[in-house]
Amino acid sequence: MSEKKYSKQHEWVTIEGDVATIGITTHAAEMLGDVVFVELPEKGKSVEKEGQAGVVESTKAASDVYTPITGEITDTNQSIVDDPGAVNKDPEGSGWFFKIKIKNKSELDQLMSKTDYDKFAKENPN
Template sequence: MSEVKFSDDHEWVRIEGDVATVGITTFAQQQLGDVVYVEVPEAGTAVEKGGEVAVVESVKAASELYAPIDGEVVESNGGLADDPAAVNSDPEGEGWFFKMKITNAGQLDELMDEAAYKAFVESQS
């Protein structure tokens, strides 16, 4: 069974065993507008919590995606290079950015569950 957590940078993290799939939330995608370019990290890239790990550009703005936890990238969604609009159509599904091996599971406790994230988003508006 997988568990989904959220960062205050509007990333979602789906945890399955010791692997986390990471993408941007529907809220973040709505703020960006039409996504036209995505740059994802290569497999083998070590990432640190809070470090820049990917780039997403829309017709409105360019934005960085930050690592929600420490880990090592094990797979990237290469399909986003050809179809960055997948981030708009399915941000919390087919529009995922990368998968990473979790190296510090304790950091997951610092992320929000869905109810806390919804309250966080409501407090931002």
């Protein structure tokens, strides 16, 4: 698996072949608080970079989840729909949101490294 990359909308991405796995960062999960509802995109749906691809809700508010990558949704994590709290337990692991068949690999170059993201998140907490 490739090095994990991060977006300014607080998503993480890992790549295997031409498939990207996407979720929300530990920082984002902490900021949200207890996740109590997750809505995921439908399999087969085409999504555009920085377009809305899901919803995550805490007791306080609803937030959109964006995709940092353009492509087609190939899989979604039903287990976080059934147990939304799983997002808080392991946001950058078993709490992943969806997988995308990558259309344009060059988009990956625009994402941040962990070091850069941590710095970004510190400066842009929300």
